[in-house]
Amino acid sequence: MSFLYETHPREQVVLLRFRTGHNRLNHHMATKLKLVPSPLYPCGKNQTAEHILQACPYHSALRDTIWPEETALQNKLYGPREDLERTARFAPQSGLTI
Numbered sequence: 271m272s273f274l275y276e277t278h279p280r281e282q283v284v285l286l287r288f289r290t291g292h293n294r295l296n297h298h299m300a301t302k303l304k305l306v307p308s309p310l311y312p313c314g315k316n317q318t319a320e321h322i323l324q325a326c327p328y329h330s331a332l333r334d335t336i337w338p339e340e341t342a343l344q345n346k347l348y349g350p351r352e353d354l355e356r357t358a359r360f361a362p363q364s365g366l367t368i
């Protein structure tokens with residue numbers, strides 16, 4: 271469990287939500303919780319953690335700022351620490367509720 275030890279508790283929540291898929295993104299809210307009518311984001315794709323962190327065109331500018339080099343989803347979710355901190359920074363800046 272050492273991958274969380276140096277991050278702030280609020281950042282740990284974001285990371286856990288991204289990792290588990292138990293989050294407030296549309297895919298989970300629609301398919302599991304039935305709280306929103308559609309799993310899709312306005313871009314037309316399933317709004318999952320992977321989509322937001324890796325592919326969504328709505329967030330590409332922010333991703334390019336935070337990760338100037340292409341970074342694997344595995345690194346964004348599980349480290350190294352620098353990438354975990356970037357992921358924790360990305361979440362609030364994206365304007366999404368994770």
Ligand SMILES: [Zn+2]
Nearest residue numbers: 311313326327
């Ligand atoms: Zn999208």
